[in-house]
Amino acid sequence: MTATLPGIADIHHAATRLSGLIVETPLIESQELNKRFGGRILFKPETLQRTGSFKFRGAYNKLSSLTEEERSRGVVAFSSGNHAQGVAASAAMFGVKAIIAMPADAPAMKIANVRKMGAEVVHFDRVREDRMTVVRPYVEQGMVLVPPYDDPSIIAGQGTIGLELVRQAKALGASLDAVVIPCGGGGLSSGISIAVKDASPGTAVWGVEPEHFDDTRRSLAKGARVTNEPGHQSICDALLVAEPGAITFEINRKNLSGVVAVSDQATRQAMRDAMANLKLVVEPGGSVALAALSSGEIELAGKCVAVVLSGGNVDFGTYAEIMAAA
């Protein structure tokens, strides 16, 4: 297993490939939120990334790592929407065909964006159908599967955020006590953790999951991967996985200080906080790390803490409903 784990060299390689193609998202700070939390909170808005989430980083890095012959066969992916957009945009840039399996209940904006970028969308039932079964026919035809998180190239691509975080915090004269990261399959947190721990071993790295989808939290507690109990719902469409990835869990178990689980109510409040204090549109799954700051589980007083806002792809109707509830 160890042989397949990505390392810091892979992340530096990914950063070179992505240079000039990604947005180096800035660090954003709110005096109001600093006051509320009693520390210095530096937000990394991947909402401003190409395709509206961090997923472009990993997807493009993965496509770069394929041979020309592999790419020419086209790529296939399954995703609730952010990875889908990352793959669709990357495939368009390489001029190759992309087929994306998306849950029928994915946000309409995400589905529309994937189609706009020229990818073909096939729908599946998120609860009843196995996503691997949906994409298998395409893989058997020769198309290359671009996994959403459990892949060294994907993890290395997401890890470039960690390189930026460390460099940008340093430029502000800040030293990061902790980094807080939304966690679905664990690609984002594992990738960032490698880069952050390499540059600053003393920085704590935290994951954040939605309540009832805290598979990584419970897996860390057990020391082995466990699955989520079926039958639950969450507004965090981007973070609803069944269990941690094999590779991502190997990295996260080594690097994470812990995982916080947050309620949908806390996530809605975080979306409103981001709107009012940061002027940023953040989707539910992208807001959980901000929501976790109010949990009391992460020490903030007098600390400097980076918070990753991982995506901003949310429908008008959903967003309006959450804003109106303030």
Add this chain to the structure above:
Amino acid sequence: MTATLPGIADIHHAATRLSGLIVETPLIESQELNKRFGGRILFKPETLQRTGSFKFRGAYNKLSSLTEEERSRGVVAFSSGNHAQGVAASAAMFGVKAIIAMPADAPAMKIANVRKMGAEVVHFDRVREDRMTVVRPYVEQGMVLVPPYDDPSIIAGQGTIGLELVRQAKALGASLDAVVIPCGGGGLSSGISIAVKDASPGTAVWGVEPEHFDDTRRSLAKGARVTNEPGHQSICDALLVAEPGAITFEINRKNLSGVVAVSDQATRQAMRDAMANLKLVVEPGGSVALAALSSGEIELAGKCVAVVLSGGNVDFGTYAEIMAAA
């Protein structure tokens, strides 16, 4: 009159004073909007600026230009909210008293933010009361008036955005064909125009006003300052002035290629476009330059155009209502 006009040296001086205190707001680009407009559109989101709008730049520069004795007497300002927040934040940083006269119908978020920063708010009736009459007693007590736009130090502070725009566009390898800027009293457009024209005389500078509040547009046409017809309303609370400033108009008449007037409906659509494509919360008055891109009055095809998003201070209810209408 010419003696009081700010110049490029004043803007460089302001940039030095503001260095490390302001956010160097990034340039943000949307593939989707580039495709729609057929050019390269670079957005400058002053929504991410300290206090949620560009106004902090001018207010802090003005307070810096006062003597210690003057500042010790406290400052007073009138504003619908963004200048108010800029002055309140600057006064708090200098540790001096601030009294702000705000229209009773200003957005609740703006009023609340001013109070949070420690300033005292006095209300006036935007339609019936003269704002100068409201602040005069404080000025007679010795407090220093910080005007919202018609002041060389205020204009120079706002002009620092122009320095950043030119430098940031250059770093992207882009050469600006035009810059499009929201226009109320004209402080923002006049300040930016000085910096842009200094670095790049061939770049067109456009102002944008709300329909029925197009005093600068009509003043340019007439060659002299004219006032707006009373009795009209607009959702652009930040841009509702009676007439152009004397100093700002002198600069704008020299530097502006023209002014576009946009309807509230176009502004609402621009706010939705900013949400969906840029993931940015932009207030009505802050969105008019984006709205103007759809007017057909500014050449976009094959051009590189910078658009200033000047502020993001909007109440939850107003924002939700506009998002829900999509």
